[in-house]
Amino acid sequence: MCGRFALYSPPPKLSESLRLPLVERELRxxxxxxxxxxxxxxxxxDDDAPLVMDDLWWGYRPHWAQGTAPQPINAKVESVATSRYFRAAFAHHRCLVPADGWFEWLPVNGRKQPHYLTRADGEPLWLAGIWAERADGKAGCAILTEPARGVAKEIHDRMPLALDAQSLEPWLDPHLTDRETLRQVVHHLEAGLMTHWPVSxxxxxxxxxxxxxxxxxxx
Known part of the structure; x- marks a missing residue:
């Protein structure tokens, strides 16, 4: 899963990593x-708008859902394209969540030890996400997760879907809506690039x- 992460790379570094024209904003x-x-x-x-760094509520609830409907923070790659709750956003409202790393908790001797998972080369991660307009008019999002790979399997059985550099543009392409086409052009980051360590x-x-x-x- 992905329930806590860090983002401290400055916007110019994120723009360089994204390799796409981007309207930046200040970030703390x-x-x-x-x-x-x-x-x-x-x-x-919308489809014709430029890419922007935006503030999205981390909690996904489409505007048509009732007020008691769930607000998941994650969506599984196995079902996001077919679930009634997520499929419209998967087809039309995909986003990227930049992160420098994320946290998972490993059970150790009856307690849970947090670990920080990040790229060994210090480059930012681009996590695949979906968003929808909420009933309050604000946009809310969920981060996609997949079965854990590489060293991430040492900590948890799932991990956020981090995309490789060649997948960022097609993931954000509003004209790519077909699930099978996306499967062909979007790929996760190589697992060997990841590392982790225990933190406070x-x-x-x-x-x-x-x-x-x-x-x-x-x-």
Whole structure:
């Protein structure tokens, strides 16, 4: 799953990594991004609009859903294209969530030890997401997850769907709506690029937000 992540790369670095024309905005570093907050995402508001860094609520509930409907923060790649709740967004409202890494918790001797998972080369991650307009008129999103691969399997059985560089443009292409076509042109990041290390349990508290949260500790 993906329930907590960090984003501290500055917008120019994100633009360089994305390799697409992007309307930037100022961002403050965040080292403990939690659900039910606004998060940074790259999207087109409509098909002809430029790509922008936008604030999306991390909690997906389409405007047609009832007020008691769930607000998932994740959507499984296995069912996102066919689920009634997600399929329209998968076809028409895809986005990318930039992250420098994410946190997962590994059970160790009766306690849960947080680990930080990130690219070994320090480059940003681009997590596949979907968004929908909520009943309150704001946009909410969910991050796609897939079965864990590579070193991520040591920590959790699922992981966010991080895309490789060649997949970013087609993922954001509003004219690609067919599930099978997307499968052919969108690929996850090579698992061998990832690494992880244990971090402070301070990350358990969403109110904590500083650079030390992503620094390794002795497990």
């Amino acid at each position: 570093p965040r080292y403990n991004v939690a659900p039910s907050t606004f998060i940074t995402a790259v999207r087109r508001v 349990t301070r990350v358990n508290r969403p109110t904590q937000d500083d650079a030390s949260l992503v620094e390794p500790i002795s497990s």
